[in-house]
Amino acid sequence: MITAENLTKRFGAQTAVDGISFTARPGQVTGFLGPNGAGKSTTMRMIMGLDRPTAGTTTVNGRPFAEHADPMRQAGALLDAKAVHPGRTAEAHLRMLAATNGIPRRRIGEVLELTGLESVARRRIGGFSLGMHQRLGIAATMLGDPQVLIFDEPVNGLDPEGVHWVRGFARARAAEGRTVFISSHLMSEMSQTADHIIVLGRGRVLADAPLADFLSAARRDVTRVRVSDPAALASLLADDGVTVTQTPAGALEVQGVPAYRIARVAADGGLDLNELTPVAASLEEAYLALTGDATEYRSDAAAVAA
Structure with a gap:
């Protein structure tokens, strides 16, 4: 489980994260959304103990992450897939992580198999594609078999097969009872992956709800x-509004007339009605409606159209 309570981070006069509180629970994928500059990456760095909060607290499995004696067995995080030595092989990279965290070497083969990297285990990382980098980073997060995963x-930048694989991996780990916390800008992907949504805007929580409730509210x-x-x-329906x-x-x-009225107009006009279904907002539509005033860099719609 991940918790944040009144979490705040300031860089000089700039407040990147402004008193946010939330909980990411086991057994579900929590989507962490927000425009660029909303404070998502800073929040994730504070969860992992890489940035010190100005105020407030964050915990992983009940304790600040830095206080765990066995950190890789508590949480695995992929914050930058390219943050690896390009001259090392995939196997050597994982062997180094395992050795410095007291993890048995047999676990290296297990995570390479889990992520489909067995055939490139002895290739140098510098020659890896973006998808292979992502898989290696995910393999590293699983070395300690942790209950919390942060991505x-x-x-x-992944191709459709890679996106599909990551989605299935996240869903499978949540089904095992783990806490899966994912930041993403791809709304269509999050709509298929997340159970719960947390939306940040200008460092504050704009929404914190199950995905179905978030969409229903929009x-x-x-x-x-x-x-x-x-x-x-x-x-027959032509009218103002x-x-x-x-x-x-x-x-x-x-849009602009209730369903019962549509049915009545169709019946009065002698038309056969075959479907009458409310259309829910997509995650992208709900997200854009919520974050419209919290976007730091916004394009001019008229200029884009032109």
Whole structure:
């Protein structure tokens, strides 16, 4: 388990993390989201004892991480996949970590197999692809078989197969009862991976909720409709404040009128109604709506459109 209580970090006059509190629990993947500059990486560094909080506390399995006598058996963290010596082989890198943390050498083969790196174990890391670097970093996090796993942007730059692998790995570790804490900017990926969402903006917690509750709170009031004559229904619904959009799949998405009213209009018009389904907001839509005022660097929409 990871906890933060009134956690604050200042760099001179700048407050990077501003009194945040949260808990990442065992048995679930917690997605840690926020715009660039929101304080995510600083928070993760404080969890791992790499930055000292200005105020507040953070613990891993009930104690500050630096106070654990067996740190790699408590938590594994991948904060920078490239932070390894390029001249070492993958096996030598893991052997060094195991030796300095009292971990049996047999564990090296186990984590290489777990991450699919057995065939490149004796290759120098400098020749690794980005995906291989990420897998090696994940192998290192698992050396001590810890109950807490922390990943900062683990799928950035990976191909679809690599993204799929990381997602499956995270879900499998959570299913084993571990705490999995992942920072990412890829909303579509987090929607398939996370059970719980924590969103930071300008160093403060903007949301802390189960994924389903977070999405439910961001309702779009949009209804997907399939009807015998979409054009006729669109014409019947035409009114101020009602938006009707045709989807590529042939359905209509209607916004600005309740579902019961759509059904009544279709019936009065003699149209066969085949589907009437509320459309939930995507994680990306919910995230952008929440963080719109907390984005440090924002593009000019008009300039982008031009």
